[in-house]
Amino acid sequence: MLNKELKYVHDKNYMQRHHKLQPSMRAILLDWLLEVSEVYCLHRQTAYLAQDFFDRFMLTQEDVNKDYLQLIGITALFIASKIEEIYPPKIGEFAYVTDGACDSWDIRRTELHILKALDWNLCPETPISWLKLYAQVEAQKDDENFLVPQFSQEMYIQITQLLDLCMMDIRSLDFSYSVLAAAAFCHFSTFDIILRVYNASGLTWESVSECVRWMNPFMDTLRSEAKPELKTFAKVKTEDRHNIQTHVTYLDFLVNCPLSPVVAVPPVLTPPSSTEKPANH
Template identity: 60%
Template structure:
């Protein structure tokens, strides 16, 4: 018996092992289903986390100017990522980093940092450039000023808001940047179409409206100069425990600043500057980021100071508290002409010839003889 015991036990052990393996193979699909079920239950118990925002620092500095960096939202990244563009400059992506804190107060209806970042990003998305005039050989820069001056007059007649006019101006400038060889006979039609798009009025110009909308890829919501000005004015005059959406600034002061911006926007060189910078220069905010724009705007400000002070106007069906928002019109073309004369006089005074040729070497015949 003792001799057979080991063989018997081995045989039973092998049968037991085969039986155990067979049971495992038969039960494997069911076990996998149960495992997947338990895993699914565990997954459902874990609360989903909200999407984290990540931003890319983008430098907006120009030659001779100091502009604030802005942040561009990027796809989710867990770690710092380094990339090198074609120019050889390195770009970094940071998680949840703000270059400059938002100047907005805490808002009950939105995150102030998100609102600020979206405003800054729109300055990059909605591109305007005075070089568009080179794409239309029959047009002159002053023609744009005449058109915008006329649109201001139309806006006042129809009690349109300042935001509507400045949105129309942005639509016009960006549309012209996408086109080539537009003749001056089409300029007024494009301008009034842009105004109708901005004011959301349907007229018998749907064909041209569709052309403009397609060219702009239906991007119709920039932060205009006036929206930036309202933000600066509101933050500057904000009092404690008040609704941020209710205007706190003086209407009289507001229309004085808007008259300066109305005059500046007629000059095509205004397209050299971001809307936020133009509004800040008129409002006299941080010098480092707007110094070039302030210097350019100075002759315009001098002209505005010489003109009669703007007065608030009453409009039918417009509440008193909203009258500062209606786009008004004065003789801006005369003011623009005066400003250009002032700029020319300044350049003549600063030219080397006007300073007795100090920077020009004297002719050889005029040099004093050596003793």
């Protein structure tokens, strides 16, 4: 996992290569992708893979127009779902949620473009990968199978909500995914437990403390909101429901978060018809 972090590089400064784009546009796109993910009961890992594909793809491009962002984002989610999901939605369903902005041919063409740009490097360790490791190490008992999740689902979804919110801020790309997950974990665990978790990752408090401080305003914002509740999804087992990506009003949270790059601006994307799945797909 540590070696992968050396291979899969992300950098927030890619925004300087795209003069027509703003950090708020990325946040709006990722918020929309989280909403689509919940509608189709996609896993958190799928959503985070899509975010990684999007950011690394943008690092290889120059002057992408804002009108192209939705197509890049939905294609990244399409690719991620084929990697992570047992039964990924059909390409027509991804086209459907763009409300006519993209069709299946657009997604196919953009898929090839993204895959070539990423040189088919599609298996990063996301913040979700690291968070599961930390949570399992913290909860592990000597007589239990390490491969069977032992951590609290309720606590896990609180940490993932913090990660979701932070991930939408482009400044999160200043940190490695292992550090992002560890910092989020720190906000819900004692330092003594974190020390034990760090032994599995090679991280030290010095390497994580800056990210913990950066997350403080996001955590303060979430404290003023109701705690997330485990949702029930059709055809999703009770023991797996914490792994399904959920969506709340993250853009509103970001607007209320100090120093956030998101302000109260009108959306630049066509909102998906995400109250229910299409009946004929």
